[in-house]
């Protein structure tokens with residue numbers, strides 16, 4: 575059983591990435607592998623159904639990797655910064671490159687971070703997208719603010735808020751419970 579955490583920030587070393595790493599550690603504690611695919615580190619090209627644009631080999635390879643990992647994943651975490659009151663376009667573009675076959679009846683956890691007024695609205699918007707992809711967005715979600723993080727000596731962010739650390743544990747346990755029980759397996 576393995577999961578895929580997609581990070582949709584435009585920034586390398588984002589808060590969302592730090593939260594993804596924190597969750598990855600929790601999944602590992604529960605003997606679950608959760609791989610991080612950070613779209614700032616491994617960018618993919620804009621969806622172009624007409625095929626007019628000519629994406630680079632690097633972008634095409636990144637996309638192939640994303641699609642393979644998504645297909646193999648048993649559960650997902652979708653991570654987004656708050657951009658203009660919603661999830662990022664980068665994340666939406668990645669999801670547009672994926673299909674219902676990748677998400678069908680798989681549990682999906684939603685996480686996000688805001689720099690301004692903390693908001694869960696980007697996650698509410700994502701919940702609708704997950705439903706369209708036939709995934710199961712689990713009830714617990716995590717919406718942090720920049721101030722919930724601190725920096726290590728090498729300037730890497732880490733989650734530094736006890737409440738969210740507790741919530742992260744519940745979040746991970748919930749996703750694992752859904753993945754283990756696969757309550758909707760027969761509906762696939």
Ligand SMILES: Cc1cc2nc3c(=O)[nH]c(=O)nc-3n(C[C@H](O)[C@H](O)[C@H](O)COP(=O)(O)O)c2cc1C
Nearest residue numbers: 583588589590655656657658659687688689690691
């Ligand atoms: C295009 C753009 C739009 C943004 N819009 C909002 C917003 O509507 N509300 C908000 O609280 N922060 C907004 N921000 C700030 C980000 O939420 C903030 O930079 C946050 O730290 C991003 O998290 P990250 O480090 O995980 O990328 C915006 C940032 C960008 C680049």
